[in-house]
Amino acid sequence: MEDTIFSSLSRLAPQLVEGGETIEDLQRLSGGASMETWAFAVAGPGRREEMILRRRPGGPIDEDASRSVSLATEAALIVAAHGTGAPVAPLVHLAGPDDGLGEAHITRRIAGETLGRKIVTDPKFEAVRPSLARQCGAILAQIHSAKADLPLKTVDFLGELERYEAVYRQSGAERPILELAFQHLKKHAPPPVEPVLLHGDFRNGNLIVDPEKGVAAVLDWELSHYGDPAEDLSWICVNSWRFGKAELPVGGFGHYAELLDGYAAGGGAEIPLSRVLRWQALGSLKWGVMCLMMYASYATGAESSVERPMIGRRVSETEIDLVILMENGL
Amino acid sequence: MIENPRADELVEAVARWIDSVRPGLPPRDAFLARVAANVLSVVKRELTLGPQAEAAATARLAGLLGHEGTLAELNAELCARLRDGAMDRDTPGLLAALKANIVEQIAIDQPNYAPEPAR
Structure with a gap:
């Protein structure tokens, strides 16, 4: 699993960060069976950006039946909130069918405490x-x-x-x-x-x-x-x-x-x-x-x-x- | 009936053992071991405080409903009367009895819980 995610992210690296070449420090943070959260960095000459990948390994949920929204809707919400000036971890990429990540999105990683x-x-x-x-x-x-x-x-x-x-x-x-x-x-x-x-x-x-x-x-x-x-x-x-x-x-x-x-x-x-x-x-x-x-x-x-x-x-x-x-x- | 070790002493012994091995466990198991130790603390408190709390709760509900019964019977009747509106927040003695019962329950479940402050 980790290998697949690593190679998918590696292919995306130039899209995620201008001049991005490699993926570093990929690490599973948390999550249950329905949602995974991964931290990683995109590195290139003279730069390195910390990011968060959220993915639903089981594929898209039925939005009508569930209380939770899809990751695509979640990405749209982050963009909408960002537009109002509210502090969010800005959206970097919403995964498409060719990315090999399944239902997923990538945001910047914001430093600070959540506990x-x-x-x-x-x-x-x-x-x-x-x-x-x-x-x-x-x-x-x-x-x-x-x-x-x-x-x-x-x-x-x-x-x-x-x-x-x-x-x-x-x-x-x-x-x-x-x-x-x-x-x-x-x-x-x-x-x-x-x-x-x-x-x-x-x-x-x-x-x-x-x-x-x-x-x-x-x-x-x-x-x-x-x-x-x-x-x-x-x-x-x-x-x-x-x-x-x-x-x-x-x-x-x-x-x-x-x-x-x-x-x-x-x-x-x-x-x-x-x-x-x-x-x-x-x-x-x-x-x-x-x-x-x-x-x-x-x-x-x-x-x-x-x-x-x-x-x-x-x-x-x-x-x-x-x-x-x-x-x-x- | 064997008197010693008492059930609460046995539970305590297991809780201590879990605590002693916890530091060497991988993160997920260390977390679950902490939960397991907490479970045993609840069991220990229920063994020591439970019988008296249950007797007191039964007496309070009997007083509220005006007749005797088992805790399960009285509890079911109280729920039915709250549901059909025969009793509500303003029923004299209701909130006091419910609060006294829940204070004793939380002393078993989470003695360190800081409840909503009274105004």
Whole structure:
């Protein structure tokens, strides 16, 4: 596999970088069975550029049936976001049928940290941390201003709630707090708004953070869709990705007011905190249901890793957060 | 019934052994070994805290529903009443009981989890 990728990339080298001749340091970074991420460098006389290859070895997905977008759509999203000035890892190449890479795209590799826990605790980020929430607000305002006409789904609050409730019912689980949250959010759904382009998975963990510049790139566009701006603003506030810094609701590094001020200053609409909090509660509820499903994939024998059943014990973290959000007057 | 070693002591011994071999493992196995050690910590806490937490949860749900039953029966009934709207967030005592139960559950599942702050 590695040999095939190496030779395909070697043929592409002159196209990826002007004067590019060879591929160096090809290395698999991560990924499961459905998506691979590789790092490599293109080198030529007097130059060397670091790049990232993302590829789906199983071939293109059915965009209608899946929540994820194809890598071709993801590439178009990166280009659209880049056009608004939002920080992304710029697209270098979308693989074609003759490239021998299958469904794949290549972007620049942006330096910085992606591990959420490090971003919220490492002293290296102390100076930049207080500005991150405002920066995230401004970046979301940029992304939401994109005028891209792409084959994406449109999601609204009640539709999303219904989708996850169906998954929960199917699982057969009986969890009073999740049940209460479904019913409560159904009664207190925020009124629908004109949909905008959303990142769809904007959270601490999908950001590359530079110790000096702050957010250097927004990664992982595969869950992008059209919807309520408050959905993107709230997902980064879900307590499950504050990495122990619960008192800093935005990603474990900032406050709601900073995020919302940054959003408005960046040209976004004024969004009331109550709207963000309801979407945040829906976010916790969704993560709770996802954890139940990861346990279910173990219980049915579909997955055997020790990781899966253990994630099932993370449902209770979403339950305690949901109870407190409701006590707080959601 | 054999008293010693207790089940939690046996679990603890295995967890320590996993920790001792972890540093020599390749990255993916080292990660999974850490998860496995965490699993054993959950099991150990459930062995020591579980019986009391379950009894307390049963008593709270019985108080809320006004009759006795097993935890599974009471839990199913509570879910049904929440689903059909007979009980909701504003039902007196509901949030307090659910919170007390989940606080004891998280003490087993993830004692270091920092929950959403109260306002």
